[in-house]
Amino acid sequence: MCGIAGIFHIGTAKPVGADRVRAMADALAHRGPDGAGAWVAPGVGLGHRRLAIVNTTGGAQPMVSADGALAVTFDGEIYNHAELRAELERRGHGFRTASDSEVILAGWREWGAECLDHFNGVFAFALHDAARQSLFLARDRLGVKPLHYTTVSDGSLIFSSEVKGLLAHPLIRREPDLRAVEDYMAFGYVPDDACIVSGVHKLPAGTRMLVTRGKPLPAPERWWDVDFSARASGSRAALQEELLARLRGAVRSRMGADVPLGALLSGGVDSASVVALMAEASPRAVTTCTIGFRAAGHDESGYADSVAQRFATEHRSRMVDADDFALIDRLAMAFDEPIADASALAHYRLHEFAREAVTVALSGAGADEVLAGHRRHRVHAAEERVRGLLPAGLRRSLLGAAGRAPRIGATLLALAGDGGEAYARAVGVTPPELRAGLFSDGFRRAIAGHRAEERYAVAMRDAPARGGLDRAQYADLKIALPGQILTKVDRTSMAVGLEVRAPLLDHQLVAFAASLPPGLRLRGGVGKWLMKKAVAAYLPPDILHRPNTRFVTPVDAWFRGALAGEAERIATSSALAATGWFEPKAVAAVVAAHRSGRSDHGRLLWQLVMLDRAIGRLFGAG
Template identity: 65%
Template sequence: MCGIAGLFHPLVPKPVDPARIRAMADTLAHRGPDGSGVWTGPGVGFGHRRLSIIDLEGGVQPMVSADARLAVTYNGEIYNFREVRAELEAKGHVFRTDSDTEVILAAWLQWGEECLSRFNGMFAFALYDADRDCLFLARDRLGVKPLFYATIADGGLIFASELKGLLAHPLLRREVSPQAVEDYLTLGYVPDDACLVEGVRKLPAGHFLMIRRGRKVPEPSRWWDIDFSSPSRSSAASLEEEMVERLREAVRSRMVADVPLGAFLSGGVDSSAVVAFMAEASRAAVETCSIGFSEADHDETAFAKIVSDRFATSHRTRRVAADDFALIDTLADAFDEPFADASALATYRVSELARERVKVALSGDGADEAFAGYRRYKLFSAEERMRGLLPQGARAFVGRLGDAYPKLDWAPQMFRAKTTLQALGQSTEEAYALAVSVTRPLARSRLYSSNLRHALQGHRGEQRYIEAMRTAPARDALGRAQYADLKIWLPGDILTKVDRTSMAVSLEAREPLLDHRLVEFAARLPTRMRLRGGTGKYLMKRALGRYLPDDILYRKKMGFVTPISAWFRGPLAGAAEAIARSPALSELGWFDEAAIARAAADHRAARADHGRLLWQLLMLDKSLGRIFGLGEAVPQYRASTK
């Protein structure tokens, strides 16, 4: 895994200072501590930081073709590079190295933009073609690897694996995006179609950007999409066999490495499945690791041990205390933009543990989105059935009843009917968009000043989910919800979390359950093969019955749970109180300080649970200080109020 950065002048080939490119790339040293390189050409410059995984000696970057026509800087892995290489050799291409990087160069020469469809992997790369005088930026199908870009004051286009790479360029204008603040408070992360820095963009998953010299920078072009609209008619038995073979191949293809390799093992279905197929393919004991928690109801290490014992892995566990919040500043620096998924703390710790022995770790991420494993899919599907039984007038009445119903966070689950009643009065898309939101519209509005409400110009954080579901290639509500999650939640939250935390400790994380062939297979499954009788990942669990015990397959899903609400009533109580007086938030001028103070006081007094909101505001505060200098005695940058 690596870090990439660069610059391209689209209109005229202005000289490029190699020192500036190096400075951008060096902010990404954590992504690639094993080596660095800079290449420049007429009006173009590439930087690279290398984490050596394959062809440790020959895969140096930026890599230039033998005829000097092409140059590439690349972050990721092409898992089928040897198969693609063999096809290219049959067409007359000659290779100097055994790296997948050189395969990208040859594939571009042979197929141009179409080369992307031949790659099975995770990647973000920039390629310059001197004959066509163009810059080509590309990102993998599902957005495993990130790529930021922006146009700067002199007309140049800069790009980097992380936002900090762009921030190293002195001509990047720094203004806070009000829409991104709204998006972040809605979702708990800044989604892939937004950035906290106004004018900075992220290349969407499954898209490329072709920039030709002398022309304006165009919009990205989509080169891959997922389709839930054509369910398979195969028998359950044949689908089960196909499922096993696709899982096996997805895992084996990601075990290619010239360095030590292991796996994260939580004891859940997904990571356990990955370990099962790794053990099947490996001659030696698989290196596995888990994070345990001091609170018994959050701890999964006993389940991880069951799987470890079953497959005789070399397993290590490290226990994390309930008050393990010492990483707050480390994470703020790793993510750049505010990121409020508190499970990032545990993901960092397990990456840190893995890196002590291995350089590559396989994870179980992606199956919940592809195979409908989240509990919210079960609840959403039940609501959708009820919604379909209610006449329109009755639905509106039920929705109004939900608005009037008190919010009983303290009551037993059966009495917390407010959100369910409200959802029944809403459209399918609106209901799901609100279900995945962290802070709901009314709560956000109470926090906002008139300045922010004016700056938003009607922008709502939920709208992207609504639009994604309305235009989704799917036949039912579940498919539309999964499609939206694969496009928004997966790259914006899950994959961002794994990428930043693993890269922060120079560990390459690979996600076999996001093999695009496996995801495409999942999308073709009939709904009842994904979610049946309240059981998510139905076919996947059925297929894994020959590998894993029922105690693993059908136990209650836990995931990484971080007790942030308790923190803000205990060791972080002072931080909760201080958020309302945050110099950064105050200087921004977009928040009602009294409203934040009330939320903090109500939380500390246990009159309400605002733990997630306080965590959001804390991480936003840190990003505003780090990126824009807000809250400092002499601020370097002012926030935009446009």
């Protein structure tokens, strides 16, 4: 994986300075410690920072075609590049390197924008075509790799893997978008259809954009989507066999590298399945990496140890402190936009540790979204069955009134309302009522009625889906997966120069999983049901049937102990307090209630601390 950046003048082909392109790319040096490059031509400049994985002695970028007509800067991996190279050679294309970057150039020349349909991989790239006077931007199907862009006052489009690359351009305006602050407070991250820096856009997952000189900047065009409306046919046994074959193929396709390769092992069914299939395919012992925590009730590394023993891996394990809040500033720098998932600290330490032994690591990320493994999927499916029994009007009148009762009120109100609204609340971290009490009057006026949860309602309403579980999973794949989960994995791994590959997000596997009948994804309250059946021959019952767990970060205790002063500062003298976005008395009340033990607001306080750090870095506040 790498870092990419560049400039394209949309109106006229004004000169582009190589130094400016290099500065943007150098802001991404952590993403590519193995090499740097910049290429300029009239009206365009491409920059690159390289993490060498395939063809390590060749394939430098930006890569220019032999005739000089095409140039590309590319972040990602095309896993089927060898097969595509052979096909393109049969069609008359020649190659100078063994890199997948050159396959992108030849693919564009052969198929144009439809080259994306041929690529099995993860990618964000920008390709300049001199004959067409165009810049082609593309992002992979599920949004594994990031791409940000905006226009600036000299008439140019600028793009970068991360926001910090854009901020290295002197003409960018650093102003906050308050609607993105509302989104962040709702979900704990800024979704991909928003950005906290006003005017900056993220190219959505599965979209492309062809920018042609002399024409207006177009809207992104969707080139891939996941479809939950079709149903696979066949017996359960046949579908189980096909799922296992697709899992096996996805893992094997991601094991190619010219650098040390291993796996991130948590001991849960997802990462254990990946390790099992790697061990089956590898002629040598797989390198596995895990971390444990020096805190009672927080360490689950024993499960990882048992999986490592079962598959005779070359296992590396390290104990780390649960109280690792010293990483706050490093994470704020890595993410640019705030992210309030405190497990990012543990992911950073795991990736940092893995990088000591490997350059590429396979992970089990994404299985819960793809195969319905979240608890909220079970709850939503049950609620949808209840909603289906009563007409909407009757539900609102009966359950809405009963919903005002204590204890059961929240559940009944959820049942009384729309499924999309209820699911948006389920995935959120700070509900609308609490946010409304924290925001100032001026902030509420500025966002002009914008509601973060509405995107879930829209996504689920318009989903290519048949039922409630389909719609919830579709929304997860479109919103939470790229915006939170993959952002967390990308930034914490790239911060230490590690490439993380997620075979359970292979697009062919995702499409197949979406076609499975809901009862094979979720059955009897068991998520990922068919996957667990498929890998049952590999894994022992204690791993196979473990409940979902996450890296646990004791933020509640932090804000009653070592970070108590940080919480007080947030309410009174921080960059966040200076914005006027929040009511100081309301924030102070939250801090006091948490410190006294009357309420647990650790997660909310963590949100505010990470927001404070982000705006201080991005906008120079405070």
